[in-house]
Amino acid sequence: MAQLSDDCFAFGGKLLAVEQAEALIAERVPPLPGTETVPLAAALARVLAEDLAAPVALPPFFNSAVDGYAFRHADLAAQGETRLAVAGRLQAGASAAPLAPGTAIRIFTGAPMPPGADTVMMQEDAREDAGAVLLPPGLKRGANCRPEGEDVPRGAVALAGGRRLGPAEIGLAAALGCTRLAVRPRVRVGVFSTGDELAEPGAALGAAQTYDSNRFTLMALLAGLPADIADLGILPDDREATARALAEAAASHDLLLTSGGVSTGEADHVKAAIEAGGRLVFWRLAIKPGRPAAMGVVDGTPVVGLPGNPVAAVVTFLHLARPLLLRLAGAAAEPLPRFTALSDFAYRKKAGRREYVRVSLDFGADLPVARKYPREGAGLLTSLTQSDAFAELPEEVTQVAPGDRVHVLPFRAVF
Secondary structure (H helix, E strand, O other): OOOOOOOOOOOOOOOEOHHHHHHHHHHHOOOOOOOEEEEHHHOOOOEEOOOEEOOOOEOOOOEEOOOEEEEOHHHOOOOOOEEEEEEEEEOOOOOOOOOOOOEEEEEOOOOEOOOOOOEEEEHHHOEEEOOEEEEOOOOOOOOOEEOOOOOEOOOOEEEOOOOEOOHHHHHHHHHOOOOEEEEOOOEEEEEEEEOOOEEOOOOOOOOOOEEOOHHHHHHHHHOOOOEEEEEEEEEOOOHHHHHHHHHHHHOOOOEEEEEOOOOOOOOOOHHHHHHHHEEEEEEEEOEEOOOEEEEEEEOOEEEEEEOOOHHHHHHHHHHHHHHHHHHHOOOOOOOOOOEEEEEOOOEEOOOOOEEEEEEEEEOOOOOOEEEEOOOOOOOOOHHHHOOOEEEEEOOOOOEEOOOOEEEEEEHHHHO
C-alpha cells in the first residue's frame, strides 16, 4: 500500500479548480509499489509495469497483403501488359521457393513472398490466360506487400510501461508471442455510501428511506479500471462511527470512496471523520454538479468523499476518483475523451466554475447536435439513462447559444 503524507495534497485556496485537483494528484501521489506477472488472458485492464520490447518482428517475414500474383517488379513493362508464366501457387503457412525471373506465382494473403519477388498485383487487376497472367502497367515496386517488421521492428518498444491494457494491447502482445506480462498491482478500493435515509436494494424501505444507488454506480464505474473493489456498505449518520469505519478500512485498502455526507448539513459527517483520522485537503470543487467533494488522507490512505446526488457523484468520480486511482495504479495519464458538437440550446452559467450539462446527441450532419436534457436536477438518475453525454462548459464561459460549438464527454466512452 502507498502511504501518503497527510499534507500531500495541501492546497491553500477555498474553491479548487478541476485542473488544480488533477495536477495535485499527478504531482503528489506515487504509484503503488511492486509488480506481478500474470497470464495474457488475465491482463485485461491491468497496467503494464515496464516497456514491452518486441521479441520478434511483426510481421515476422515479408508477406503478401492481398490475394493476387507475386512477381519481380523489374519484369513489369513500363507500357502495355506484361505476360508472365504462373509458376505455381502459395498459400499462407507454406514455404516459398525462389521465384525465377520472368515468372509469377499465385499468392494468397499472409503467404511469405518468394525470394526474388518484391511486388504483388491484386487478383482483380490481373487476367489469367492459358497458364500465364497478364499484368497492367503502373504498379509501384513493393505494392500490396508487408515488409518484415513493418508494424513493429524486432527489439522496438511495442507497448510503453504505464499503458492500460485493453483488447488491442492484449492482441498485440499475443501477436508478439507473449504469454505473460508484468503488470502493476490492482488498487484495492473500498466503497461506502453514507446516510440513515439509505436502504440496501432488496430490503424493506423505511418510511423516509430510499434505496442506495450511488454505491452500485461507483462500483460499476470502477469495474473497467485496474481495481479490486470492496463493497463496504452504508455508514450511518454518526461522526464517530464514520471516523472509525474510515480508519479501519484505511488499514486494508489503497483508496476509499464515499458518497454523501460532504456538504454543510448537521448530518454531514464525512469531512469531520476524515479530519479525525488524518487531514482534509479540500471539500469544495469549482464544478457543477458536484461542488461539495472532499479529498483527504486517513492513515496514509487517500479518501475521496463524493456528493450524494447521483449525477454529481458521477461527475466528481470522473475528475477526482478516476485520475487518483489511475495514478495509484501507475497508469499513464488518460484524459477523458471529448469531441466537438453543436449546441441547440441556450444556457447561462457563472464564470470560474466548470459545468456539465446532460445532452442527447443527434448524428448525421458534419458535427453532432447536442440537445439539452429538459431537467437539471443532480438527483435525476434517469437524466443519465436518457442522455448520451455531458456537454462540458469551461470556467471562462458564461453563456451558450444555439449553434455554438461545445465539447462533449460521451457516456459510452467514460462510463
